[in-house]
Amino acid sequence: MSTAVVINHRARSAEQKALRRHVVIEAAETYFGEVGYEAFSMAQLAKRSGVAKGTIYLYFKTREDLFLSLYEQSLTRWSHIFIGYLSKSISSEVYAETLYDTALADGTLLPLLIRLEHIIEHNVEIHSLIRSKRVFISEVKRIAEPTSTSLKLSQAQAIEIVKTLGVLLITATRVDQGPALDNEELPNDVQELIASFSSKPFFVKNAIRIIECIRTEATSNA
Amino acid sequence: MSTAVVINHRARSAEQKALRRHVVIEAAETYFGEVGYEAFSMAQLAKRSGVAKGTIYLYFKTREDLFLSLYEQSLTRWSHIFIGYLSKSISSEVYAETLYDTALADGTLLPLLIRLEHIIEHNVEIHSLIRSKRVFISEVKRIAEPTSTSLKLSQAQAIEIVKTLGVLLITATRVDQGPALDNEELPNDVQELIASFSSKPFFVKNAIRIIECIRTEATSNA
DNA sequence: AACTTAACTGACCGATGGTCAATTATATAG
């Protein structure tokens, strides 16, 4: 068995630092799942991580830098799960539904993805931004390969589909990020509007359209 | 000529209150155009509007309530402009390009639309939310009518297209909301990634796909 | 045991959105 890494009071070695970072990020994900992005406070996170606030800023430059790391982690985790569901041949519909279901099952990925460009990326260092973009590129490629097999498309078509559906996924779930309209205090016309954007049917419908369009655009690569 | 509405010190009549609200909202739009959403401060807005901070809260319940009103105003304004560009017969491509160009020309609409569900709607009163959704319904219908003529589609198809392209627009312009990467300090692979999501080609390409798909889905209404 | 290094702490800072008792402009009544 491997040597267990422990931290007495101070994280001195690189391994110990990685462990401490990991502890903070795990606490952050749990806390984030409870309160969401806006109510997430660094002081609270410090308490829940068992360290002082200043310590968190030794491991993450800013609040957004922390969220960027959390995003990378959840993206990578989801992509492995999604790929695990892809068999050697599936329909566009099943593909789209699986993509949607697995992404929504992860409570962290979409809330961060939706805030990525216009909030998170605006307060991180450029090297973090580059690292994050490279994680994205890498995961797109990773997913494109089994996508190519499952949907019987070229590699280029598969990449196009993964990128496009990734963007579409964000919009399809926007309505789920709206306020919880628990009781039915909304008038019928407004309820119908919200229902018409109900994210899964909306996403699947348009995903199929796009997949089939790309499939027929056989000779479109310059 | 109509009687000019003026406010000496206090807005007493309904007309005067409407005028004061208008003055604040106009100042807000200018200020918003200068600093964007996150840096927008209510104290600064008060100074620029020539009233005290407390006064603003007499006219808008919260910061988000103010932004919701600004969103409604910019949505309505844009829809009239967009409709003005629709002639009795245009191609899918021109339609998509016009929609994109007019929406981007408005500096207020997209930055607010992108934050609508997951930020703005979470801190407004339910009656404001309902009013806002109804403005949306109304503008979709208003746009759908000339869309139906221009693209030679049924009314139902036109509504479907307007709603879907609206969502697509948000996703496509997400990349424009990222940090300004002025100088070319980004490595090539990352630059290529960002370029591949360049918003106008991305939007137009997928908009055409969706329009043409909907066009061929002739008998899909349940 | 003495010294050095650097991980860690938390009081502190400026700024934020939002509140409300006090103020006072203005319409109305006498």
Place this chain on the structure above:
DNA sequence: CTATATAATTGACCATCGGTCAGTTAAGTT
């Protein structure tokens, strides 16, 4: 014209936020 009532306006004030940094001290080195 004056007195009174009403309500629009104000800005000091509050809790809380993300972020900082001088000081503390755990732990490796000599």
